Amino acid sequence: MTDQDNKVRLELNPELAEKAEYDQMTGCLTLKSFWSLTKTVLDSLDNDRKKDFVFFNIENFKVYNEEFGFDSGNDRICEFALLIVSHFPKRLVARAFGDQFYALVYDDELMLGIDGLNRDFCKKFVEFPSGLKIGIYAVGAELTDPSVACDHARTAGDSIKKQYGALYHVYDSEMDHLISEKRYIIENIDHAIEKGEIVVYYQPVIRTLTNEVCGMEALVRWEDPVKGIIMPNILIETLEDVQMIYKLDSYVIELVCRDYEMARQRNEELVPISVNLSRLDFELCNIFQIVDDTVRRHGVPKNMIHVEITESVFTRDPNFIKKYIREFHEAGYEVWMDDFGSGYSSLNTMKDYDFDVIKIDMLFLRSFNIKAKNIIISIVSMAKRIGIRTLAEGVETPEQMDFLRNAGCEKAQGYLIGRPQPYSITRRDLVNSGYTFEQEQLREYYDNLGLVNLLSNRPLEYDLSRADESDLSSEPMAGGIPIVLFEMVGERLHILQTNRAFRKTMSSIGPFSPRSIEFDMNDRSSDIYRKFRSFLEELREIRGIESFNYIVNGNYCLVRARCTSIIDGRSAYVATIENLSGKREHGDTGKLSEVMPVLCSMFDMITILDPEQNLEEIVYINSYFTLNRDMSVTLTSNLRNFKLHFVHPEDRERFDQTMDFTTLADRVVCSPNGEMDCLFRIRTSEQNYEWKNFTLIAMQKENTTRVLLCIYSAGNVSENPYEEVGIGALKPTVVKNLRDLSKVRRQLELASIRRDAGKKNE
Ligand code: C2E
Ligand code: CA
Numbered sequence: 001m002t003d004q005d006n007k008v009r010l011e012l013n014p015e016l017a018e019k020a021e022y023d024q025m026t027g028c029l030t031l032k033s034f035w036s037l038t039k040t041v042l043d044s045l046d047n048d049r050k051k052d053f054v055f056f057n058i059e060n061f062k063v064y065n066e067e068f069g070f071d072s073g074n075d076r077i078c079e080f081a082l083l084i085v086s087h088f089p090k091r092l093v094a095r096a097f098g099d100q101f102y103a104l105v106y107d108d109e110l111m112l113g114i115d116g117l118n119r120d121f122c123k124k125f126v127e128f129p130s131g132l133k134i135g136i137y138a139v140g141a142e143l144t145d146p147s148v149a150c151d152h153a154r155t156a157g158d159s160i161k162k163q164y165g166a167l168y169h170v171y172d173s174e175m176d177h178l179i180s181e182k183r184y185i186i187e188n189i190d191h192a193i194e195k196g197e198i199v200v201y202y203q204p205v206i207r208t209l210t211n212e213v214c215g216m217e218a219l220v221r222w223e224d225p226v227k228g229i230i231m232p233n234i235l236i237e238t239l240e241d242v243q244m245i246y247k248l249d250s251y252v253i254e255l256v257c258r259d260y261e262m263a264r265q266r267n268e269e270l271v272p273i274s275v276n277l278s279r280l281d282f283e284l285c286n287i288f289q290i291v292d293d294t295v296r297r298h299g300v301p302k303n304m305i306h307v308e309i310t311e312s313v314f315t316r317d318p319n320f321i322k323k324y325i326r327e328f329h330e331a332g333y334e335v336w337m338d339d340f341g342s343g344y345s346s347l348n349t350m351k352d353y354d355f356d357v358i359k360i361d362m363l364f365l366r367s368f369n370i371k372a373k374n375i376i377i378s379i380v381s382m383a384k385r386i387g388i389r390t391l392a393e394g395v396e397t398p399e400q401m402d403f404l405r406n407a408g409c410e411k412a413q414g415y416l417i418g419r420p421q422p423y424s425i426t427r428r429d430l431v432n433s434g435y436t437f438e439q440e441q442l443r444e445y446y447d448n449l450g451l452v453n454l455l456s457n458r459p460l461e462y463d464l465s466r467a468d469e470s471d472l473s474s475e476p477m478a479g480g481i482p483i484v485l486f487e488m489v490g491e492r493l494h495i496l497q498t499n500r501a502f503r504k505t506m507s508s509i510g511p512f513s514p515r516s517i518e519f520d521m522n523d524r525s526s527d528i529y530r531k532f533r534s535f536l537e538e539l540r541e542i543r544g545i546e547s548f549n550y551i552v553n554g555n556y557c558l559v560r561a562r563c564t565s566i567i568d569g570r571s572a573y574v575a576t577i578e579n580l581s582g583k584r585e586h587g588d589t590g591k592l593s594e595v596m597p598v599l600c601s602m603f604d605m606i607t608i609l610d611p612e613q614n615l616e617e618i619v620y621i622n623s624y625f626t627l628n629r630d631m632s633v634t635l636t637s638n639l640r641n642f643k644l645h646f647v648h649p650e651d652r653e654r655f656d657q658t659m660d661f662t663t664l665a666d667r668v669v670c671s672p673n674g675e676m677d678c679l680f681r682i683r684t685s686e687q688n689y690e691w692k693n694f695t696l697i698a699m700q701k702e703n704t705t706r707v708l709l710c711i712y713s714a715g716n717v718s719e720n721p722y723e724e725v726g727i728g729a730l731k732p733t734v735v736k737n738l739r740d741l742s743k744v745r746r747q748l749e750l751a752s753i754r755r756d757a758g759k760k761n762e
């Protein structure tokens with residue numbers, strides 16, 4: 001113990017020390033005594049050693065009390081007092097209120113003390129992740145009133161509230177300004193509300209998939225005639241401090257509903273508005289009732305108002321807030337978690353609450369390095385798995401927007417799209433920048449599509465109702481599966497989004513880009529057009545996963561898809577594509593080459609007819625046909641030989657008509673699905689004939705059409721389905737299961753009915 005250390009004590013007037021009052025709980029001085037003692041000390045101490053008033057505070061201590069009770073809270077406060085005293089021995093230490101302490105210390109010992117204190121605090125107070133906040137006021141040349149000095153120290157400490165990682169702050173005169181600002185706010189808030197100086201600014205939110213405006217956030221501003229615009233940060237904090245925040249928030253809801261009502265009267269496109277609620281709103285009033293009453297009074301649909309609750313609200317007492325979320329939900333409001341990732345809640349706790357959307361804190365975009373990007377990707381993936389949508393805040397650059405879109409983050413908000421502005425200006429700017437507004441009926445439609453995880457290995461299987469534990473645990477985030485999201489608007493197919501694997505696969509098959517694929521898919525004359533459309537029809541019907549394969553540039557591609565949403569005139573899909581032949585090239589022996597001979601043996605013959613060149617290219621032919629067939633090069637002679645060798649005499653005329661190769665390609669192309677099916681009796685031994693299916697499929701390539709002919713058994717056909725209706729009924733059928741003769745028959749019946757009807761009309 002040095003002389004200097006003792007100075008404070010020694011120079012104390014023993015009488016005064018005797019009279020001093022002590023805080024019963026911690027044994028520290030009371031604030032009043034602290035003030036009078038520090039005054040004496042300051043008056044009498046040597047002036048060459050600088051001194052500081054220091055304010056200590058545990059952030060969010062209140063929450064601890066709520067969770068663990070006051071007794072336990074008091075114990076922690078006592079431990080905290082001991083910790084301060086032990087790091088600033090022999091100094092005057094007082095407890096002011098709750099977990100707030102003051103000390104008078106020498107400046108040269110300050111940093112060492114703070115360092116040690118913080119180290120111990122982090123070790124012993126792990127339940128307080130928001131940490132310790134310290135404010136410092138350096139005593140100047142002129143004597144300071146200790147109560148003012150304490151105020152300053154506290155102001156400095158409070159100035160780093162909610163700043164993660166900030167431990168201490170030194171008071172400067174700027175903070176005087178802050179204090180007077182706060183005082184001004186408290187004294188004038190009621191007046192400001194009355195005079196209409198409190199206004200709401202609106203910041204747009206867009207859907208990354210469509211780039212359409214899908215919402216706006218209401219952010220409060222105080223347009224003060226003297227001070228100019230007072231920003232929400234200081235406004236909210238001050239009003240929270242004095243527990244008046246609910247007044248402001250209630251009023252903001254009122255303004256939002258009024259703006260909504262007026263916009264509706266002007267017949268403007270309307271998008272949902274989200275409003276911010278403070279944690280204290282839940283404690284100080286029945287904020288749900290206030291919101292609900294206001295919304296009803298203005299006749300605003302509940303699904304047009306969302307409430308944002310900041311993440312820090314959820315860090316501690318889950319049950320407290322759960323109840324309110326449920327209340328809002330049951331009434332039909334969406335509840336969004338604001339500032340996700342700014343605090344300490346883990347992804348795990350996310351699922352304990354019933355959120356519709358989480359807003360990823362802008363902190364992540366601000367750093368925007370590999371680490372931050374990975375965190376965003378994880379948050380988005382995890383959220384999708386549990387059926388929560390995501391929004392990223394603070395988007396300022398096109399690169400950030402691209403990244404978010406690719407990561408599958410559904411919504412974005414930030415200066416890139418628009419700053420908060422009064423309603424009319426926000427709207428005007430959006431329109432001027434070419435933005436359109438999402439129609440109401442499309443909201444759910446896109447929300448469903450938005451749950452598809454573009455980075456997943458099992459994007460199709462995802463379905464909330466079926467998600468079970470194994471679903472959640474077994475899905476690595478590889479992003480290696482080629483995925484495309486697209487929609488049909490009327491007859492037009494639009495590609496909404498592709499992931500990198502998709503673009504890579506498509507460019508390995510040919511010179512395909514999402515744009516060129518979109519073009520081909522909408523080109524009625526293209527080979528794939530009709531087939532793909534009927535595939536989509538099937539997807540819409542079954543609402544499950546279906547596959548579809550086709551050959552492009554010699555690649556066997558397998559497409560698997562699911563329809564995610566349907567509304568009038570519109571449907572959305574997610575699909576994966578796999579290039580099976582590509583696999584073979586890459587050293588995989590390939591399932592396809594293995595099954596190909598088996599597949600072929602199901603047919604009697606597979607051959608490509610090229611009517612334009614009058615050529616035939618045989619792909620596969622069974623031995624019976626080979627032995628008994630005179631092979632030539634020209635298609636004409638081949639068909640004639642084939643007819644004479646194999647086709648039943650009664651079917652030959654029909655065969656000639658069907659195979660008339662001057663019109664064959666056109667007829668096949670014009671058939672439903674670009675596919676034509678018919679049956680012929682084919683000789684299979686000297687005396688025997690069997691019904692065979694002839695499936696003709698159009699194959700278009702570079703303006704020429706070739707026809708793939710597959711011949712295979714039709715099973716047992718007891719009577720001639722063509723008999724009653726005759727040759728005239730030789731129409732292509734749309735039968736899928738070619739063995740299903742009853743369908744063929746029904747087709748033929750329909751044809752004859754139609755023909756009869758036609759005759760009657762004549
Ligand atoms: P917040 O809810 O996280 O709102 C987003 C804040 O980020 C807004 O600040 C907005 O102007 C700002 N911001 C938006 N895009 C960008 C961007 O691209 N870059 C950057 N650097 N900033 C961006 P603002 O309006 O000052 O609001 C601050 C906070 O005040 C809000 O944070 C919210 O927590 C609170 N607040 C605002 N209005 C209300 C209200 O009516 N009631 C309550 N309880 N809190 C409110
Ligand atoms: Ca917000």
Ligand code: CA
Nearest residue numbers: 338339359393
């Ligand atoms: Ca936020």
